[in-house]
Amino acid sequence: MSPPLAPPGWSRWLVPPAALAVHLSIGQAYAWSVFKPPLESALHLDGTQSALPFQLAIVMLGLSAAFGGTLVERNGPRWAMTVALVCFSSGFLISALGAQTQQYWLIVLGYGFVGGIGLGIGYISPVSTLIKWFPDRPGMATGIAIMGFGGGALIASPWSAQMLSSFGTGHSGIALAFLVHGLSYAVFMTLGVFLVRVPRGDTPGAGASGPSSVAGVQVSANSALRTPQFWLLWVVLCTNVTAGIGILEKAAPMITDFFADSSTPVSASAAAGFVALLSAANMAGRIGWSSASDRIGRKNIYRCYLGVGALMYLLIALFGDSAKPLFVLCALVILSFYGGGFATVPAYLKDLFGTHQVGAIHGRLLTAWSTAGVLGPLIVNWIADRQKEAGKHGPALYGLSFGIMIGLLVVGFVANELVRPVHTRHHIPAQREAADAQRQQPA
Amino acid sequence: MPSASSPPSRRGLIALAWLWVGAPLAYGVYELVQKATQLFTG
Secondary structure, three states: OOOOEOOOOOOHHHHHHHHHHHHHHHHHHHHHHHHHHHHHHHHOOOHHHHHHHHHHHHHHHHHHHHHHHHHHHHHOHHHHHHHHHHHHHHHHHHHHHHHHHOOHHHHHHHHHHHHHHHHHHHHHOOHHHHHHHOOOOHHHHHHHHHHHHHHHHHHHHHHHHHHHHHHOOOHHHHHHHHHHHHHHHHHHHHHHHHHOOEOOOOOOOOOOOOOOOOOOOOOOHHHHOOOHHHHHHHHHHHHHHHHHHHHHOOHHHHHHHHOOOOOOOOOHHHHHHHHHHHHHHHHHHHHHHHHHHHHHOHHHHHHHHHHHHHHHHHHHHHHOOOOHHHHHHHHHHHHHHHHHHHHHHHHHHHHHHOOOOHHHHHHHHOHHHHHHHHHHHHHHHHHHHHHHHOOOOHHHHOHHHHHHHHHHHHHHHHHHHOOOOOOHHHOOOHHHHHHHHHHHOOO | OOOOOOOOOOHHHHHHHHHHHHHHHHHHHHHHHHHHOHHHHO
């Protein structure tokens, strides 16, 4: 499939909704927990088993983004969005069959394996195209799309819960809910497939370079892996995401524990409100901080994420239990940096490696997310459990975790400081780039 | 009125596309705000 070139007069403002149609859909993954209790009671599963489809989906997200990135670059965003649509929707349809026949392995295979491939390909599908349409504002453009991934869970969580309460939480009700999800997401994502276009060379905006990009730099995905810049950014993303997950993973019990002995303890519903507020900060950070990076530069914004992030953790550790507003404010800032870190990284990659295969390079960098997804919860949960065994309670349960998070953020800060422009030996020769561009033109 | 050679206006399509993705997102944000207020009232 050749990349869909934009006809004359095609507006670049049609591309962000195309990207959002995909990201708002695949962001449903973070609302999987809605299906867990009904599945556990209908199919007699324990908590570990009911988490399997989500865990496999996240693993497949990382793998398909890492290994499918080059294919996405070669075949273009419409191909990628079609693959994402087919895989993500089929995943739900296979799961519907699994729930109806009470064959749980079909749900794991459908939602986890097939749907997970849709997540990975869908996540990276619009990145390169958005950067090419918005070379003057790549941070804002990718921020809109990646905000959609956060927004997907906000939509799916109440929607899925409403559906289950209407259809029932037995295996037939779950099957019907999966079926409706599969069909609805297929229709919703079709907008992205129809609207996405690759800019022509003469399209306004295309070809201009952003304020912080190094003009003319183009590095292939394979060469990027051999540069220190890629691995330094890998460390930056991994530490920033780990720090965010450190709060996100145990947000509700954390705020409850911090103020358990105070005159104003936090109720369960207030803790749920705190978690919701963190989701809002995460989403706002994706679009807000990423857009700001277009003005103040990518390196500076990561200095802020990592440096101020470490300071926020320090404030929580030292004074968090003395004032609830301070605790909430610091946590919100950390979560906004977590979202901002995700959304800004494609533009940082574009600055360093150019637009040639930025989607594929981004896909490979997402292995840092998978690593952080394991590391963050492991640190916070393991340490909190050990501290509890040692008889500690309240804020003391988290002190050591916060210390580790501060250390990780400092490591990320140093890695960001070490990022320099990519050496010219990794650049693609101009002739080869021109030949590639010629090959991508339709006959 | 655009001349025969000028590209067609995409304003309607742009509005429709943003409404398509904006409406469900607004629903999600509304539900989120409802829940978040529990931090101050709960």
